[in-house]
Amino acid sequence: MLDIQLIRQQTDLVSRKLAKKGCNVDFTEFLKLDKERRALIQKTEELKALRNKVSAQIPLMKKNGEDVGQQLAEMKNVAEEVKRLDADLARINEKQTTFLQSLPNLPDDDLVGGGKENNKVISMWGKKPEFDFQPLHHVDIAEKLHLIDYNRGAKMAGSGSWVYTGDGALLEWALLNYFVEQHIADGYTMILPPHMLNYASGYTAGQFPKFIDDVYWLDHAEERSNFMLPTAETALVNLYRDEILDEKELPKRFFAYTPCYRREAGSYRAEERGMIRGHQFNKVEMFQYTTKDGSDAAFEELVGKACKLVEGLGLHYRLSKLAAGDCSASMARTYDIEIWIPSMNDYKEISSVSNARDYQARRGNMRYRDSKTGKIEFVHTLNGSGLATSRVFPAILEQYQTADGKVRVPEVLQKYLHGKTVLG
Structure with a gap:
């Protein structure tokens, strides 16, 4: 499988090398999904960090006799949002993996193209x-x-x-x-x-x-x-x-x-x-x-x-x-x-x-x-x-x-x- 970092950073080079093997690839959709995937990961991590923070505060608030109803409602919404984002992330990961699995290895630089x-x-x-x-x-x-x-x-x-x-x-x-x-x-x-x-x-x-x-x-x-x-x-x-x-x-x-x-x-x-x-x-x-x-x-x-x-x-x-x-x-x-x-x-x-x-x-x-x-x-x-x-x-x-x-x-x-x- 090819290095996704290499595809991300040197897209044109990867395309030229694959073309030597007769594999002409358009990475536009793949890179668009990759950008969406990274944004989802960031958003999910932020929500999970918030959930951990609030979850740690709730027992203390209860101990002090404070009402935690609003916090519990918010955490329920956060949990549902995380679940939705995880599903979206899984869908994108599957698409990207399927795409990467279809790509052959890159030929070494000294190889000529063709059959x-x-x-x-x-x-x-x-x-x-x-x-x-x-x-x-x-x-x-x-x-x-x-x-x-x-x-x-x-x-x-x-x-x-x-x-x-x-x-x-x-x-x-x-x-x-x-x-x-x-x-x-x-x-x-x-x-x-x-x-x-x-x-x-x-x-x-x-x-x-x-x-x-x-x-x-x-x-x-x-x-x-x-x-x-x-x-x-x-x-x-x-x-x-x-x-x-x-x-x-x-x-x-x-x-x-x-x-x-x-x-x-x-x-x-x-x-x-x-x-x-x-x-x-x-x-x-x-x-x-x-x-x-x-x-x-x-x-x-x-x-x-x-x-x-x-x-x-x-x-x-x-x-x-x-x-x-x-x-x-x-x-x-x-x-x-x-x-x-x-x-x-x-x-x-x-x-x-x-x-x-x-x-x-x-x-x-x-x-x-x-x-x-x-x-x-x-x-x-x-x-x-x-x-x-x-x-x-x-x-x-x-x-x-x-x-x-x-x-x-x-x-x-x-x-x-x-x-x-x-x-x-």
Whole structure:
């Protein structure tokens, strides 16, 4: 959620930044309500102060035998007026909150406006694989080597689902073990969060109420009390909801393994067959809570960690800086690590590293006490995939395929596959 003080004091700046995300906002009505709200608060406080003063005088007047009828009548009128003003204030607060909830995060100053057409490739790593044979699509490789059973996955759960089998299951598990081992070595704390979350968790993450239909709800639609997490970020960002942290504890570095449950899988394009999009996939998520001053360094650290994981696998990828309009609603900046998928002749995102600044912290009321000023400040929250397997797996099959239809196993994964160097 955006800082109401910033909107009040620098309205034009906020409007320009939001426009970079394609969000054109007129704050006239909001500021008018804000002015009315502050006047109501002042009037209510004055009446309550008067009520307290007179209420303290009435017992003394009674003790002295004085008539308090007029005072009691006045206090009754004051009580009714306070009740009316409180109702007006509640109505305005609800309107303002609803308005603020609809606004995305402000993009960082260095981000260009517009959508993905304005994304910028920052760097490339590794050599794009070249083949002296006709390379296969990862679906064909997976089926030929009995690594994935797409048909039985669809039979059990519908389209956008699959079953890992044999060496395919071991390869998937090897990837997860590799990611976990690297994060532990970097000093991150492992978390295994619940997969069923409540509405407040989705709200803090910035997904609700705007994207309330993008998740799988477990209850009847009208209740919507619990949903399946779309990413571990949604859980990790709620660890310290409504808490005040000690600055000495920051930064806090976590990672979590979970399956992710997404409704978006049904919208994939025909060329994205296989595992590129699915209703359920595995991911290891990185997350940090930091101070404002430590926010930028944490972002660079997360980007570096995601890149290092892909480089350890020896896979060709590129690093892209997203334009403001391509960043998700909750994020101030995002870098995508995009892996090369030969059959698609394109790069696909396998990790998005993002900085929400204090946007999520405001929604979740997550703060820390500044050791220098003693003031309570909002933490900054950052997240990054480290990594999602559903696109790494296809990239390995396609980038490491051989002319005889087999797949070489990246060296860092071989120890998790009982020393196997080749699949098939």
